[in-house]
Amino acid sequence: MKCLIVAAGQGARLREKGELKPLIPIKGIPLIERVIGRARKGGIDEFVVVSGYRGDELRSALDAVSAREQVRITHVVNDEWTRANGVSLLKAKPELDEPFLLTMCDHLVDPEIFRALIAAPSEPGTVTLAVDFNIDSPLNDPEDVTRVKCADGRIEHIGKVIRDFNAFDTGVFLCGPVMFEALEESQAQGDDSISGAMNVLARWNKARAFDIQGRLWVDVDDPVAFGKAEGLLDSGTF
Template sequence: MNKQCVILAAGKNSRLDTGKPKSLLEINGKSLLERHIEAFHHNGCNEFCVVTGHNPGPIIEKLAELKEKYPVTIDTVHNDRYDLENGFSVSVAEHWLRAHHSDGFYLTMGDHVFGQGFIPAFDAAMVSDNISQHLCLAVDVPSDLNDHIDIDDVTRVLVNERGHIMMIGKMIAQYNRYDTGLFFMKPAVFETLRACFEKQKYTISDMVSQLILDRQAITVDVVGCVWNDVDNPDDLRNSLNLNF
């Protein structure tokens, strides 16, 4: 059975404007976008949907190159409302996922980077915990191993002893995990997104907050694997010095 991966790459790059989309920034000679394609493909994922928005041309050009390099299917869907938050970009992929008969898919951000072993560790933890909820988020425990993470920008998560998400957000004061930007979701999340949009709530965290109420949001710990959110110049400098 093919696995699907949705990569969000629709943002404006307001905090790291190098003239090209953040997903095309390179770490050790390889773009963040290619790193995702390569890593998820090695983990058995063969169908990719990249959500474009602001400045899609360079991304589409890069994907044409990657289609020749990797034996995978890569499609794009365009988000005309890239001025809205990232939850809306997720919603744009719904028709693509339904056309591919997806019963569950990975979701990640085009400006994130994961070290070797991160995605397999996430999968192994989901299998071990027998996850059945609509959304599973890979989280990391704050420690010296990830002290490069920008605490003022990372999405913070409070989880209970069973891994269920209790709160999520960038500004919550009480937390015990970091959101790493890697999810596994079931198509049922799109109904939750639509309910959020009716309330003018457009972030992924808004969707997760609703799923918390429905007891459909859980986490698994991925500890000891390097990762980063490349959102500003400091993040990029730190990533260049990490073991990616």
């Protein structure tokens, strides 16, 4: 199965750690290389990476990873990288003609999340988001994560500022072609984000939730989260 990694943005909040977020070393290994390594442990054997900001530099680094680790990495260029992340996903459509996983270049997750999501039963014509119902965990900032309202295995609403929620978006999705239909619909309505597409799918009753059941994940989006990720890696529990 292919895994799409969105890595086109500027990553300004981690600028003190490095100029290009996906290549910032965390415990000696670039962030995106850790994402790829964890996804491979979770059963992924091929990657599509969307680059934008300082894309030549990122693509060169990934080509070196591909050669060294013997893993296939296909590049997609997003020249509109200042727009929201759904634009990156839609630009990868020509490379993805079968079910695929989607994740972010700055989300470190337990490989078992990938493995369990792939193995879980899925309904044709839907998109499934891995969600964390442990909303009181100190690991991820509740003021920064994307919030999700779930009911009976379905996603009803998703967004950064929604007030009625019972889960967090881990940034790991199992997608099919309907995701691209939803992205096009959402962008036509003026919302370029992946969350916008998920809200479209929710209205179509095609957005599903997968409970990660307490498995760990961290969005390495700022220096505080970076420190938490380092601590998890140091502890050997992650």
